[in-house]
Amino acid sequence: MxxxxxxxxxxxxxxxxxxxxxxxxxxxxxxxxxxxxxxxxxxxxxxxxxxxxxxxxxxxxxxxxxxxxxxxxxxxxxxxxxxxxxxxxxxxxxxxxxxxxxxxxxxxxxxxxxxxxxxxxxxxxxxxxxxxxxxxxxxxxxxxxxxxxxxxxxxxxxxxxxxxxxxxxETVPDGEIRMYEGIRKGGRRRAVAALTEDGACGHCFSVLPLQLQNEIRHGRDLIRCEACGVILAQPSPEEEAADDDGADDAEAADAAAAAVDDGDGEAAE
Ligand SMILES: [Zn+2]
Structure with missing residues (x-):
């Protein structure tokens, strides 16, 4: 994704x-x-x-x-x-x-x-x-x-x-639409949530493993919250601006995620 x-x-x-x-x-x-x-x-x-x-x-x-x-x-x-x-x-x-x-x-x-x-x-x-x-x-x-x-x-x-x-x-790939509709069909309104600055799901606020946080921020795969199932998106610039105190944490999370990537030999994107 x-x-x-x-x-x-x-x-x-x-x-x-x-x-x-x-x-x-x-x-x-x-x-x-x-x-x-x-x-x-x-x-x-x-x-x-x-x-x-x-x-x-x-x-x-x-x-x-x-x-x-x-x-x-x-x-x-x-x-x-x-x-x-x-x-x-x-x-x-x-x-x-x-x-x-x-x-x-x-x-x-x-x-x-x-x-x-x-x-x-x-x-x-x-x-x-x-x-x-x-x-x-x-x-x-x-x-x-x-x-x-x-x-x-x-x-x-x-x-x-x-x-x-x-x-x-019409402008979004069918597979993504199907996944989105599938999540919403269960009766829930939110299918997509932004990752918060401190690396938690923007819907249920459970904190994601650093590896997943990194993939959401930089990767291509579609990542869903393991706790609640929403599709996790990068925060928009406005969402990031709305939460300035979180910026340091996010940098720390990125650094940590990069360290994990280095650890298992995969380069962060
Ligand atoms: Zn969640």
Whole structure:
């Protein structure tokens, strides 16, 4: 692995981190939109329930009215029959039926009045709920539009990042990409970490043997941390500048590594 590839993988990791951050921002916006919508959704569900109940009551009201009308007609027929009865037995039978139908009609009329009243009250309640819903929707609309715009912006930024990443991947050897993806597939975000000034893994901070430190700094092979498995890259100039106190240690490490190389007869690169 060349330094260039290591740096390329670091760059790829940086792009992936940006992509993950963008996705997290979008998730956050989606949550905020849900929060903004919540009061209106609650009102919407109330309106739905009231509408349903009103519909049921109206059906019931029609049923009772229809039944009352039928009873009214039946009473008229029975009264007609009562006029033409031929004997007392027939008269008492028709009268009894007439009384029964009249009582039943009375009950139904009471029921109809009660239903009419309920329908009226529920209709008023529905109007109030509908106007509260409209008001709530109007109130949240500007914030909602703002968040939707924010989401659209983030989505297009994310799409841009993804196409940048795809273009960048083309420039890195397949084998390196596969290794990088393989490390990340295990669910970990970091696949590449810089070696610290004092020769430790920049991800898990376990100190590497001097020989490996030297290979990371100067060698061509791909070195992975034995403890955590990340690909170890040379620190970038900025990373080195950020840790000035470590410089002496690093020189000492280099010197020590060079000494190891001399020891086993291999020249440090
Ligand atoms: Zn490590």
């Amino acid at each position: 060349t330094d260039q590839t290591r740096n390329a993988l670091k760059e790829l990791q940086r792009l992936d981190e940006e992509i993950e951050e963008a996705r997290a921002r979008i998730d956050d916006i989606v949550e905020r939109i849900a929060d903004v919508d919540e009061p209106a959704l609650a009102l919407e569900s109330e309106v739905g329930t009231t509408r349903g109940r009103l519909q049921e009551l109206k059906v019931e009201e029609r049923r009772v009215e229809l039944s009352a009308r039928e009873k009214g007609a039946r009473i008229e027929r029975l009264e007609e029959r009562l006029k033409g009865v031929r004997n007392v037995r027939e008269e008492s039978a028709v009268s009894a039926e007439l009384d029964m139908v009249k009582r039943s009609l009375e009950t139904e009329e009471q029921e109809a009045y009660s239903l009419i009243d309920q329908v009226r009250k529920l209709g008023l309640q529905l109007e109030e709920q509908e106007s509260a819903l409209e008001q709530a929707k109007a109130e949240i609309e500007p914030r909602r539009l703002e968040l939707q715009q924010e989401r659209a912006d983030q989505e297009s930024a994310l799409a841009e990042m993804r196409s940048q990443r795809a273009a960048f991947v």
